Amino acid sequence: MKIINVRARVFEWKGHTVPPQPHFCSNAMDLLWDKGDSMGTFRFHGWTVVEVETDDGLVGIGNVALAPRIAKAIIDQYLTPLVLGHDPFDYEYLWQRMYRSTHAWGRKGVAMAAISAIDIALWDLMGKATGRPVFKLLGGRTKEKIPCYASKLYRTDLNEMQAEAQRYLDQGFTSMKMRFGYGPKDGPEGVRKNLDSVAAVREVIGPDVDLMLECYMGWNLEYAKRMLPKLEKFEPRWLEEPVLADDIDGYAELNQLTSIPISGGEHEFTSHGFRQLLDKRAVSVIQYDTNRVGGITAAHKINALAEVYGVPVIPHAGQMHNYHLTMSTLASPMSEYFPVHDVEVGNELFYYIFEGDPTPENGFIDLDEHKPGLGLTLSQRYLDQFNIME
Ligand SMILES: O=C(O)C(=O)C[C@@H](O)CO
Ligand SMILES: [Mg+2]
Numbered sequence: 402m403k404i405i406n407v408r409a410r411v412f413e414w415k416g417h418t419v420p421p422q423p424h425f426c427s428n429a430m431d432l433l434w435d436k437g438d439s440m441g442t443f444r445f446h447g448w449t450v451v452e453v454e455t456d457d458g459l460v461g462i463g464n465v466a467l468a469p470r471i472a473k474a475i476i477d478q479y480l481t482p483l484v485l486g487h488d489p490f491d492y493e494y495l496w497q498r499m500y501r502s503t504h505a506w507g508r509k510g511v512a513m514a515a516i517s518a519i520d521i522a523l524w525d526l527m528g529k530a531t532g533r534p535v536f537k538l539l540g541g542r543t544k545e546k547i548p549c550y551a552s553k554l555y556r557t558d559l560n561e562m563q564a565e566a567q568r569y570l571d572q573g574f575t576s577m578k579m580r581f582g583y584g585p586k587d588g589p590e591g592v593r594k595n596l597d598s599v600a601a602v603r604e605v606i607g608p609d610v611d612l613m614l615e616c617y618m619g620w621n622l623e624y625a626k627r628m629l630p631k632l633e634k635f636e637p638r639w640l641e642e643p644v645l646a647d648d649i650d651g652y653a654e655l656n657q658l659t660s661i662p663i664s665g666g667e668h669e670f671t672s673h674g675f676r677q678l679l680d681k682r683a684v685s686v687i688q689y690d691t692n693r694v695g696g697i698t699a700a701h702k703i704n705a706l707a708e709v710y711g712v713p714v715i716p717h718a719g720q721m722h723n724y725h726l727t728m729s730t731l732a733s734p735m736s737e738y739f740p741v742h743d744v745e746v747g748n749e750l751f752y753y754i755f756e757g758d759p760t761p762e763n764g765f766i767d768l769d770e771h772k773p774g775l776g777l778t779l780s781q782r783y784l785d786q787f788n789i790m791e
Contacts, residue, residue: 427619445747520696556582
């Protein structure tokens, strides 16, 4: 089997978009005295879809959502020539070829995300060529079904947050993630608003439902050190990305500070990046995203590292490229699940591009053993609501 073509298309959403509320999610830009929408940098309204075609007519699908136009340019100009004519089953060699040839500028960030998209397509191809789902090419079925947590609860009116949390309970979820809306710039009032939002959700879900707390890099070390002791009474499952991804020592200090596990990794790349996080005991939960970290090839290696270190892997963002990894290892106990809803910040945009993602039932998802590869197809339903850039 030989790769004969790589097609990278950017799907840019032009349909209805729900404008997010102010303070809907703290984030790295909050600490700057910028005016306007600090979450403007956090929009996933574009998505690059990669299709890798082989000489026997199979097409593998990959995807990347970080800087999609740049990712496409990297794929077209640098990565495609490195994989054309090769066998997708030589995925380790092809991963190293892409990684090493772009190493000067591509070991982290959008280039590694672009490499991830091609790698995911290679695994989809291998599944289609063998007639097996990707998880059967990794470690097979390690769970009857995958537990998943509902992930939205953006910071808004507390009554609305409580109603949303109740909806997840009614749907059978036993874990959910909420977002903080305030950080260091918002002073004592922001601290109180942060605590009030956690108290409000905890009041609805009670003590026996896992509650995860998301900062999305919107705090700093000093603020997080003040907040963590105040949050202990709510017994959160974890506090996510309290500081910038580069502040690994800050993560490590916070991870030892209280009983609250610190999670992170969605902005970290390759097994080398996660070796640092693990060696420094910087996180108690690993959250790589397979379409960023280096694809399935890299994520599979990180799963093995995590198992040895005893640190659970709960990948960022759900999606099939992550679900297959979670199914295939005991190191990953559960998945994130983004509820399907109108396009807002874009975490949910992949539902408008692809068909095949499983729908949770009572807080669990399952993967179809009879669907080869990732189990995804390109959706025709919303094509007219995208500008598609070839
Ligand atoms: O889902 C997450 O973990 C994210 O970081 C994405 C965004 O929703 C911010 O929470
Ligand atoms: Mg996150």
